[in-house]
Amino acid sequence: MINLNKKPNTINKKILLGIFLIIICICFIFTLLVIKHNKKTTSNNLKHKHVSGSISKKSKTTLVINISLRQVPGEYTPWTIKRADGTKIAYLTFDDGPSINTEKILSILNQNNIKASFFLIGKNAENNPNLVKEEVANGEVIGNHTYSHQINYKESSTDFVNDLNRCNLVLKTIIGKNYTSNIIRFPGGSFGHRLAPFRDAATKAGYAFINWNDETGDSDGYDLPVPVLLNNLHKYTIGNTVVILMHDASAKKTTVQALPQVIQYLKAKGYIFKTLQ
Template sequence: MNEYQNKMKKSKIKRKNELVVLFLSLIVFFCGFFIGSRVALKKQAVLSTFNRNTEIQNKNLKNDEIKNRFTTFQPAGVYMPWKQKRKDGEKVAYLTFDDGPSLNNTPRILEILNKNNIKATFFLIGKNAEINKDLVKEEVKEGHVVANHTYSHQLKYRQNPSLFVDDVNRCNLILRSVIGRDYDLKLVRFPGGSFNTRGLNMNPFKDAITKAGYHYVDWNDWIGDASGNNIPVDNLMNELKKYTNHDTVVILMHDAAAKTTTVQALPKVIEYLKSRGYTFETLN
């Protein structure tokens, strides 16, 4: 009987020890699970923060790129790159396109420029930019410079100069609304140019736009597409070759809807300029 009681007593002690071990094992397991979960959550939080910070940094880099491209360092007033002495000995061509964007010609011009890895400067009419916002965004996305060609493109210059400035400001607001608030390039091209010709006295308008903080640029070379529509490509090339005699050339072209032969001439324009040793840059 005593032997049986001793066996029972030992069996109870064994079961008790097993329960204690099991209980302690469960405690260790849950503690490990809890600590592991906390570590995993912490790692996830760190990774999430890293991803979020990376996303913000990438966005800031993109914004900085746009800001740098569209922040002008030119003083207000007339801007004539061909009169600035270059110290690098390079021959530089600035391809510029006025009066766009247009649905038929601007995409084709962008395609040609992209194929040749060339960046250009587009002087946009505000009312055209307003209805072709996607094309404005595409120009910016492709790395081109977008500048101001007034909102309404009035050529007569019979209004008060303050109204002209208002028209330029309106275009600037349109461009900023499409490109973003980092757009701050106060670069203007007067419709028809700022020349005191055609019986016009442009001085009051140039003074007004300068006081408003803008700098304006004309051109010292062109292809002659401002003279009419459907001008043969050979004629456009002949006009270009007449004036390509400077180390720096700002070339006037147009991407308005009617200027289809300009698009046809563009590959030849690029080929000719390259053969003359020109590299390509954008205005600022």
């Protein structure tokens, strides 16, 4: 006997299967559209991040920070900044001025079309305001090296900050109200655990302090021979970024004599020159 229910059941199963396949296709297409939308959104976000974050398109590992140093209190160590483009940067810095050697240093810098950073002692600036103005007019960067330079770090951190503030006031008086730099250098550098309270106090007062990772060693004596200064430079000039310590002081005449050779050596090594600002 023929089963009359067989044909309708078969048709119903085929219809259900077809509906099921259609639903799967719709879900698959919807999933593809969502993935495509998310990829587009992520791409746009990355493009926006490259612009707003100032990340170089040439190198994903190089971060370009368009913030002035004077706006960032605390220790500044430019030699730790990694640059994938291979650029080599030298920062020439001179402590203790202004002095009888200032104009000679400026002349050498101008001959080489280079600017430097000068960390001035407040009382020396008071005695030589015209030299300070000449440095500013020449395009050099002016930093704070305390007012008295009589710092042995046995005084309180409050006294230290007061000495910095006094120097800052002197520089502002000479240069004008537009002088807003908070860049400082500790006498003798800010190294060591013992100076931690002084570093903290300077940071809380809004100062950005910088040491060095290269030097001519002119602080080791009075008018050391030029070959000695150059040998020190050769020994310590390592890496893509060097902050070079030198001194603008009356007893540093050989520093002036060595400066042209210092510049030529750094140029030969592929360094370009910038200022701390």
